[in-house]
Amino acid sequence: MVHKSWGAGAGADQRHAPGAxxxxxxxxxxxxxxxxxxxxxxxxxxxxxRQERRRADAELTASDPHRAAEQRRRGSGRKDxxxxxxxxxxxxxxxxxxxxRALAARGxxxxxxxxxxxxxxxxxxxxxxxxxxxxxxA
Numbered sequence: 602m603v604h605k606s607w608g609a610g611a612g613a614d615q616r617h618a619p620g621a622x623x624x625x626x627x628x629x630x631x632x633x634x635x636x637x638x639x640x641x642x643x644x645x646x647x648x649x650x651r652q653e654r655r656r657a658d659a660e661l662t663a664s665d666p667h668r669a670a671e672q673r674r675r676g677s678g679r680k681d682x683x684x685x686x687x688x689x690x691x692x693x694x695x696x697x698x699x700x701x702r703a704l705a706a707r708g709x710x711x712x713x714x715x716x717x718x719x720x721x722x723x724x725x726x727x728x729x730x731x732x733x734x735x736x737x738x739a
Contacts (some may be wrong), residue, residue, distance in 0.1 A: 694719050698728055705729055 615640040715722040
């Protein structure tokens, strides 16, 4: 037997009365339909806002990519920096002889070392020959 606090007491018969069911069902159905309509309208409004934000972001990116990158929402890392190629033509290259020798010992070719250090291949060969001449013979 069920306790009366669970609704199985004297009032339970009134809930299942013939006139109570359909009116309650119609009200619940109308509430469900109203909620569904509200959700659909809310989803349409969110989609319109999202499209407007995307359009504004696209316009900003086209006009100023640096500012657009700064304002972009990002997770982690430095994604706000727009990469550019630097003009390094005025930079001076410091050639470290030990570094050149170390790279050659690790298998770097003379052509690649010449390209990396912006030197003629003959200079790289001479630098490597100095090492060979200075090392004791085994």
